[in-house]
Amino acid sequence: MSLIKTLPPEVVNLIAAGEVIDSLAAVVRELIENALDAQATRITIALFPEIWRVTVTDNGQGMALSDLRNCAKPHTTSKIKHLDDLGKITSLGFRGEALHSLTQVADLSISSRCATEDNNMGWFLHYNAQGEPQSQKPISIAPGSIITVDNLFGKMPVRRQGLPNISSQLKGVQTIIENMALCHPNITCKVLQNERIWLNLSPGKTAQHILPQLLKRIHFNDLQFVEQEVENFPNSKIELLLGLPDRCHRGKADWVKVGINGRIVRSLVLEQTILTAFSRTLPKDRFPVCFIHLQICPSQIDWNRHPAKVEIYLNSLDLWQDKISQIIEKGLILSPHNLSVMAQNERVSKLLKVSEAKGNYQVNSQVSDESGLIELKAVGQVNHTYIVAEHSNGLWLIEQHIAHERVLYENLQDKWELEQIKTPIILTKLSSEQVEQLEKIGLEIDRFGEQNWAIRTVPKLLAKREDCQAALLELSLGGDLQTAQVALACRSAIRNGTEMNLSAMQDLVNKWKNTRNPHTCPHGRPIYLSLEESSLALFFRRHRVIGKSHGI
Structure with missing residues (x-):
């Protein structure tokens, strides 16, 4: 049968x-x-x-x-x-x-x-x-x-x-x-x-108008929206909505989302690309708010994989990973386009524009430098800790230690340099795990007696520091190369309480604003506090005087 x-x-x-x-x-x-x-x-x-x-x-x-x-x-x-x-x-x-x-x-x-x-x-x-x-x-x-x-x-x-x-x-x-x-x-x-x-x-022009309706603690100004065409792919573009890392983040990766041609999909590879792009910009155990929407030629996608159409085959996956990393980097830089605060407060913007037209109140648009970044001029120091930097629409307070830490960390990422030293540094009573850790980050280390170890190469930043031995002990305590770079940057950065002249402050500000992730230090702390002209006008109620004098 x-x-x-x-x-x-x-x-x-x-x-x-x-x-x-x-x-x-x-x-x-x-x-x-x-x-x-x-x-x-x-x-x-x-x-x-x-x-x-x-x-x-x-x-x-x-x-x-x-x-x-x-x-x-x-x-x-x-x-x-x-x-x-x-x-x-x-x-x-x-x-x-x-x-x-x-x-x-x-x-x-x-x-x-x-x-x-x-x-x-x-x-x-x-x-x-x-x-x-x-x-x-x-x-x-x-x-x-x-x-x-x-x-x-x-x-x-x-x-x-x-x-x-x-x-x-x-x-x-x-x-x-x-x-x-x-x-x-x-x-x-x-x-x-x-x-x-x-x-x-309610509807909006972009996802930046939608997300604050979904997450009530996130405001429009906490977000950055960027879109760009994709070269060599006709009618393709990427839209990025990211939460600025110094303003918003989550306890889990529930708002790391990827959309393709109008539908949210599951793509572990692309989601991991997003998380990697935000590496060392957020506090420990925190995750970004980020939505990537790819609009791609249909021939590059196979939707016919899952009944709910949430899993797909995507051609040229490596290319899209690169494009996502690039646009996130673009969204994090300190360009006038990314920091257009005047557009965020329409009422004050209109009042100040009317005043400017009457000739009684001068308001400048955001000015950029040769590299397209916001132009910042160091004008002073507060408590030997905060650099006061002026720009065309207000001023910023920049904490010098963590701004320098961000600069050093990215330099170490780009070029991890080790230097041979004439006199080895002797460390005692290292465990096998500590020795393995120092070898893992590239240091040359040899046994020197029964319980001693000789370190013959050290990171270049440490070579001439008096606390080099203490720093090496700290580096031996665990973590990957990235963790070691963060620790080294933190130890080597300018200390708060250090007096700086205007030239040194300007040099640091220029280097910091050119970093890839200038919003936060590698530990996730916000680096600067923005005091924009529109906010100052609101606080000092200048808009009321302007409005009254101009019949608004």
């Missing part, structure tokens, strides 16, 4: 549906993607988790009656038509599985009106488990669609019982919506839970 038999169609459909629709979040994901593909700009999501119902309303193109009759049948889609289309996918959905899968695991009904048809009438259809219309009737509706999924997993009670609790599922829904909003900042999105507003996201 044959043991291998063909499964009944209803079993096959249920198995396939379980791969696509496995939670409330999956329902929301699929319906949002359909709305975005229909060019919707407003999406409303109504959740009734206790009764397993989801309704998604959009103002997209809608569907004609003929499309409504076919849209829930298996493998029906308007996104692709031929095999070759799999290599040029520009839509979020393309498999034609989502709506049919919903008919397998829930009750599905759709109300829709096609925006391109002249009549003012839409249609309501309810579908059976085969995805065929069970009933239909004309209705009065605005252009767009209303899709209702009811009694989710009612046909699969074991699946429903095995799902996480409602709170966990809603967290999954929230993540889906947050990811959608970052990738599509122009969308207005409202989420209701049991008819009460849960999320209400």
Whole structure:
């Protein structure tokens, strides 16, 4: 007797549906993607988790009656038509599985009106488990669609019982919506839970306008947005949204996100590239806030790897790693574009511009030096600790020790130099682990007697220091080469309390502002405090006088 038999169609459909629709979040994901593909700009999501119902309303193109009759049948889609289309996918959905899968695991009904048809009438259809219309009737509706999924997993009670609790599922829904909003900042999105507003996201030009709505402790000014075209890749660009490391960071890597062509994806390689780019800019055990959005030619991507389309094959992965590292470095430099504080306070900006036009109050735009970085002029020192640096829109207080530490650390990264010394330095009672550590960072070390060790090469920064022996003992206590470089930079940097003349201060400021990560020291401490002209005008209430004198 044959043991291998063909499964009944209803079993096959249920198995396939379980791969696509496995939670409330999956329902929301699929319906949002359909709305975005229909060019919707407003999406409303109504959740009734206790009764397993989801309704998604959009103002997209809608569907004609003929499309409504076919849209829930298996493998029906308007996104692709031929095999070759799999290599040029520009839509979020393309498999034609989502709506049919919903008919397998829930009750599905759709109300829709096609925006391109002249009549003012839409249609309501309810579908059976085969995805065929069970009933239909004309209705009065605005252009767009209303899709209702009811009694989710009612046909699969074991699946429903095995799902996480409602709170966990809603967290999954929230993540889906947050990811959608970052990738599509122009969308207005409202989420209701049991008819009460849960999320209400306003649209913006970029993800920089969206993230502060999602993370309430992060403000617009804490973020930096950069975008650039990608050479040799037509119609490709990278968008970067990063939290400035001296202003915001997280206790876990939950806001290190990668988006590709409008969808957040999982890419351990690209996520690790982001984390590496922020190395030694954040405090210990803290992680960056960073969103990278790659807009790439569809031929470079294979989406057909995972039912939820969150895992992909990406061609030229090494190239994209390099591009991501470069744009993060670009986003961290101290350029006037990155530090345009005047644009962050529109009211003060307008007041000062009016005053400037009247000739009574001079306001300069940010000035850059020859390298394109903000121009800073050292004008003094406070408590032999802080350098006061003036620029065209205010002044900064720069802590001299950690600014110098950042300079030295990056120099050591770029050129780790060891120097042969005439008289070896003797260290006693080193453990085998300490000896191994000194060898690991490149030092030449030999046994010199029973419990003594002779160090014959030392880092160049230490060669002429009186505390070289103590520094070597510190370096022997563990960590990789990077840790050793941080310790060496910290020990060798100018101490707070050291008096500096203007020339030395200016030299340090110039070197510091040219570093790759000038916002924080290698331990993650902020290096400078900004006092911008707009903030000073607000504090001293000069804008009120300006406004009154100019009729504002």
